[in-house]
Amino acid sequence: MSNQESICRSVLVERPLDEPESTELARVFKALGEPVRLRLLSLIASHAGGEACVCDLSGVFEVSGPTISHHLKVLREAGLITGERRGTWIYYRTVPAALGRLAGLLDPAADTDTAPATTAPAN
């Protein structure tokens, strides 16, 4: 948890990532680096109520159920989604903190210290 917090604050423009940070973050970006996984993530994120079960996700793709299950497992292991069993189905939700951490890392606008003032010099 404390490791996650420290990574959360490391904006790319602020300082170079160290080896443990880059290894951990690369694993998460790698999970996003597959088209079906990205679509699954966006289907879950945009689904009514912010959650979706496999029954909502199957049929959207021309891939088998076991392949979908595999991709959901990769997203879970990367900490990008959680799954909760209720009755017959597992319901998946995105993890906003994990997505926000990646967004914060990449966002160039987060480097507010070096942003130039908009006032023009006297001429």
Next chain:
Amino acid sequence: MSNQESICRSVLVERPLDEPESTELARVFKALGEPVRLRLLSLIASHAGGEACVCDLSGVFEVSGPTISHHLKVLREAGLITGERRGTWIYYRTVPAALGRLAGLLDPAADTDTAPATTAPAN
């Protein structure tokens, strides 16, 4: 360019990504899904003046020059950095628009439409 603009506005929570978008974005995330590439990107982003040449990047990693060149090429092809030759060296810079696009896609806080009003109902 118009394709990039449309992707820029597709926040995960807003609507599911379609196949072309997810294919294009997965390629960029895949480029980030490798620890040395992430470190190179952060070294370039955080370097003085926002740019770095291979001479600044070599020696930081226990990988060969050709391996660094390969990773820089992947980052360039993904549109995350640009390179400009000046004299002996190629100087690399990050592409803020590309990083901002990914950040905007992932940022859960970007879903402003569904954010509840902070005013409490009359009770």
